[in-house]
Amino acid sequence: MIWALFVTAVKALVLILALLFAFAYITWIMRRGLARFQIRLGPNRVGPFGLLQPIADAVKAIFKEDITVARADRFLYWLAPFLAFTFALAAFAVIPVGPDGWVVANLDMGVLYVFAVGELAVYGVFLAGWASGSKYPLMGGLRSIAALVGYELALGMAILPVVLMAGTLNLQEIVEWQRQHGYFIVYQFPAFLVYFIAALAEMSRTPFDFAEAEQELVAGFHTEYSSMKFVAFYIAELLHWIVGSALIATLFLGGWDAPFGLPEIPVLWLFVKWAIFIFLVLWIWASWFRTRYDQMIRFAWGVLLPVATVWFLITAYYVAKGGMA
């Protein structure tokens, strides 16, 4: 018992360190990648190819002055970044990176857990917006809630056919199912599309990044945050991107399963599939516009949700007739 707890704790620690490392270098990938999309070079001064830039950024952030706004609700203002940061980190715990044992928590309700933790992270955003006592963060928080109302149903609806077909909420078993029958992106392409679009909103990435629209809201919900509190939000935001990409890869692209009969290496194949979605999101980020939040809600309720529902009913009918048993 104690031993199992110890092993889980070590796994969790490794995962947290890996995620923080991934965060540090995702900032580098983001800045270099976006720069290349805009025919620029991006940061290349600190270290070879600018690879030490994240470390320089971290040092800079630590030594920044930590400001609390006079009108802020002190406790919530302090709590919000920790909520956002903690739940963004926690979501990855159920995503398997390899066969049995290569997951921190092999939960039977893994999909539900991811959803629950993902929604809690939004509390960080909207508490920050409320507690800052300033109008721009308030608008940013408001918009993120509006986005939540929009994408959440579509996201849930898009995942139901997958769960229905695999017959389990356990992510490890969903991957096992895909290993036996083929990836869900083939069987569930409409669900994949809806899920991907809704996930863009969940990660608050372009075209649904209106919660922190610089042109209108300065920086959105984290306008009044500085120093490490700002970093906590930044980490949370990019971790949503990291975790969201890993989750799509797990649900629709077979997770850690090696494609085309290539040798099985834990972590590697999930990493490759994850990188595809990281790139895809970055690509969209560099290419597209930003929607208004009412447009986004209209789209989510008027297009995504009906499509997902119809597809869910089709899948349910198919499964009920005994297909893919």
Added chain:
Amino acid sequence: MSVMALAKALGITLRHFFSRPVTIPYPDAPVPLKPRFHGRHVLTRHPDTGLEKCIGCSLCAAACPAYAIYVEPAENDPENPVSIGERYAKVYEINMLRCIFCGNCEEACPTGAIVLGYEFELADYRYADFVYTKEDLLVDTVGSKPQRREAEERKKPVKLGFEVPYVRPELEGVKYE
């Protein structure tokens, strides 16, 4: 249709992703300049005789809208002339802090002696160091004053931060690299 437009946008950015960045990492890579760029002035010489073209007429100083030029002429020694005319510029100074690099001096010059070159890295520390004398401007001098000072301290040749497709003919005798 709008979906096609979105796809087109993705295509454009992807093409950009695989094209060469337009950024010039300036101190590491030279800046490409146009041949008619207005940079630091050069006092040219006649290439065959090696005599200075400047005859000390001060027309450049008169034409200068910023009063950046000071010329003090002197009579040529007939045995050992400095320039081809009767007089030459004993003192020729341009204050680079005043100069607006308009090129009026070049247009006013009757002998084509003063020509704007390409060097633009003129940043220095003291006001006095921005006054460029004849030695700093004459055709064989390569680099600005701070550049030459640094090159001397480091015992290395002056490294110029630009490249031009060709040197325009008015800059007679000027060689870069």
